[in-house]
Amino acid sequence: MPVDPLIDKYLSTQGICLLDDATTGRRAVATRSLERGSVILSLPPLYLLPLRDGESDDHTDERAAEHPPSRCTNCLDPLGPRRARCSQCHAALYCSAECLAAHWRLCHHLACSVGGSGGPVPDGRAAKLKPAFRATLRMLVGVDRMLTCISQAADDGSGSGSGRRVAAWMLVQVAAWRRLQTHRAEHPAYVVAQYEEIAGVAQLERSSEEETLDMLCRFGCNNFAAYDWRSGVQAAGQVCSPLASLAFNHSCRPTALAYYEPRARNATEGCYVVRALTDVQEGDEVTLAYVDALHPRALRSERLEAVYFFTCRCTRCASGGDNDDDKAAAAAARVDALLDRVVPADRLPEHLPVDLADTPRGPEPWAAHVVDALLGLVLADGRCAGEPEFERLAAECIADTQPHNVSFAAYRHWLECQDDCLERMSPASNSNVALWACVAAQYVLAFYALAYRPFHPLVGRQCLRLAQTVWAAVGIATPEEGAALKGVVGLERARRLCRAAESIVRTAACEREAALVVAHVRLLRDQIAVFEG
Numbered sequence: 001m002p003v004d005p006l007i008d009k010y011l012s013t014q015g016i017c018l019l020d021d022a023t024t025g026r027r028a029v030a031t032r033s034l035e036r037g038s039v040i041l042s043l044p045p046l047y048l049l050p051l052r053d054g055e056s057d058d059h060t061d062e063r064a065a066e067h068p069p070s071r072c073t074n075c076l077d078p079l080g081p082r083r084a085r086c087s088q089c090h091a092a093l094y095c096s097a098e099c100l101a102a103h104w105r106l107c108h109h110l111a112c113s114v115g116g117s118g119g120p121v122p123d124g125r126a127a128k129l130k131p132a133f134r135a136t137l138r139m140l141v142g143v144d145r146m147l148t149c150i151s152q153a154a155d156d157g158s159g160s161g162s163g164r165r166v167a168a169w170m171l172v173q174v175a176a177w178r179r180l181q182t183h184r185a186e187h188p189a190y191v192v193a194q195y196e197e198i199a200g201v202a203q204l205e206r207s208s209e210e211e212t213l214d215m216l217c218r219f220g221c222n223n224f225a226a227y228d229w230r231s232g233v234q235a236a237g238q239v240c241s242p243l244a245s246l247a248f249n250h251s252c253r254p255t256a257l258a259y260y261e262p263r264a265r266n267a268t269e270g271c272y273v274v275r276a277l278t279d280v281q282e283g284d285e286v287t288l289a290y291v292d293a294l295h296p297r298a299l300r301s302e303r304l305e306a307v308y309f310f311t312c313r314c315t316r317c318a319s320g321g322d323n324d325d326d327k328a329a330a331a332a333a334r335v336d337a338l339l340d341r342v343v344p345a346d347r348l349p350e351h352l353p354v355d356l357a358d359t360p361r362g363p364e365p366w367a368a369h370v371v372d373a374l375l376g377l378v379l380a381d382g383r384c385a386g387e388p389e390f391e392r393l394a395a396e397c398i399a400d401t402q403p404h405n406v407s408f409a410a411y412r413h414w415l416e417c418q419d420d421c422l423e424r425m426s427p428a429s430n431s432n433v434a435l436w437a438c439v440a441a442q443y444v445l446a447f448y449a450l451a452y453r454p455f456h457p458l459v460g461r462q463c464l465r466l467a468q469t470v471w472a473a474v475g476i477a478t479p480e481e482g483a484a485l486k487g488v489v490g491l492e493r494a495r496r497l498c499r500a501a502e503s504i505v506r507t508a509a510c511e512r513e514a515a516l517v518v519a520h521v522r523l524l525r526d527q528i529a530v531f532e533g
């Protein structure tokens with residue numbers, strides 16, 4: 001059934017359509033084949049909320065203080081000395097005059113002066129609210145203002161001389177906003193009580209309290225986090241992009257990836273971008289991961305049920321095993337079952353390099369084999385024929401492992417070990433620290449490759465991290481340790497990892513992130529080339 005003429009038309013130009021689905025409401029299906037890395041959607045969000053220092057994207061941090069704005073309203077970069085302030089509302093802050101101009105053209109011309117010059121949140125009123133809810137209040141007032149301005153300007157007739165222009169993307173986003181699910185009845189009482197508190201402070205002129213509560217429920221189960229492209233793990237803002245929320249269902253084995261791109265390709269303004277993580281065939285569903293695909297199934301389900309109010313029916317969670325038609329999904333489900341295993345409390349410490357006194361021999365064969373298969377696939381050197389082949393090989397590599405080797409607990413252990421070693425690594429440190437860092441980084445890469453798609457930017461970034469760690473280790477190793485290092489992961493491997501990192505981030509990462517990773521890769525490859533004469 002058609003959803004909305006505007007939405008249907010827009011999506012058809014992107015190579016997808018929305019189909020009714022008995023389980024999920026609607027699902028986005030490819031109407032032509034979409035190549036890995038291709039942009040499926042690139043649309044400015046209806047609203048982008050920069051988080052302030054101390055605020056988290058889920059607003060659960062009760063200690064969060066109401067700090068002054070710390071990030072640019074347009075690109076989410078930290079505000080530096082070149083900061084610029086909108087001269088009309090005096091509220092919107094930008095990292096530069098360029099961002100101010102881009103944001104004005106994009107949408108600020110529309111909503112800037114509405115509601116006086118007091119900024120997006122009514123003066124003084126925000127102070128009545130617990131700090132943890134203030135980001136939601138700012139989002140609520142901001143989205144309400146955008147919706148009002150867009151409908152008023154559309155009624156005026158765009159270009160009518162009021163200076164307000166309604167762009168096509170705004171109408172598409174508003175049409176999608178109206179169709180988003182609220183899951184109102186499923187919100188627990190304590191969440192509704194929080195929303196009532198926020199609605200009471202916001203006092204939106206054009207929306208009743210009921211409508212305001214619906215808006216808050218929509219945010220709760222549809223908004224996305226925008227990550228800082230430098231760290232990739234720290235939320236820098238919250239994105240309200242209704243079309244992306246309406247179109248894409250969740251999968252623990254998603255076919256696409258979404259991120260906020262401050263200056264998207266062919267545009268000066270920020271867009272919420274959805275890109276294919278793998279080749280998508282005509283008729284296949286395009287999905288995103290609403291939760292971390294590396295988390296065990298129980299943790300993923302818990303979060304999906306608590307925040308998004310559904311029981312996941314994705315191919316990975318619904319797969320019955322070997323008899324499935326979708327062999328790759330069955331392999332992913334087998335990997336899932338292994339990652340889910342519980343480690344007896346007394347087993348994990350055996351693997352901890354407690355005092356880092358022992359020289360590591362290298363990671364266990366399964367991890368080295370998974371990394372080899374990954375490099376074979378990405379570098380297309382004939383050692384791994386394609387993604388299904390990679391998934392089959394990866395599942396085989398870990399089939400006979402023990403829970404203390406392959407499980408979520410083991411992943412957490414190696415991640416902590418990597419971070420710990422990297423922090424301690426210096427030219428003066430015991431060079432075993434560097435060797436352990438290489439071992440840990442290789443394990444982490446193997447886990448990423450198992451749980452995310454091989455061309456996921458996190459996999460690319462970890463390839464770079466491992467290559468950088470090897471290079472740092474070379475700098476501080478004694479000749480004997482150098483020999484041990486070769487056994488762990490040598491410079492030839494580091495070179496291959498560099499090529500893989502570049503290829504992966506060029507496929508699906510945010511452009512700014514990809515540019516940063518590529519610059520690091522180039523530097524490292526030059527250093528290795530000089531070292532080897």
Ligand SMILES: C[S@@+](CC[C@H](N)C(=O)[O-])C[C@H]1O[C@@H](n2cnc3c(N)ncnc32)[C@H](O)[C@@H]1O
Binds near residue numbers: 026222246247310
């Ligand atoms: C952001 S919306 C996605 C669009 C939605 N299908 C629609 O028609 O509005 C999220 C909602 O879609 C449904 N959904 C998304 N992914 C799902 C999945 N893997 N399993 C079951 N339901 C899902 C749930 O009702 C969820 O609350």
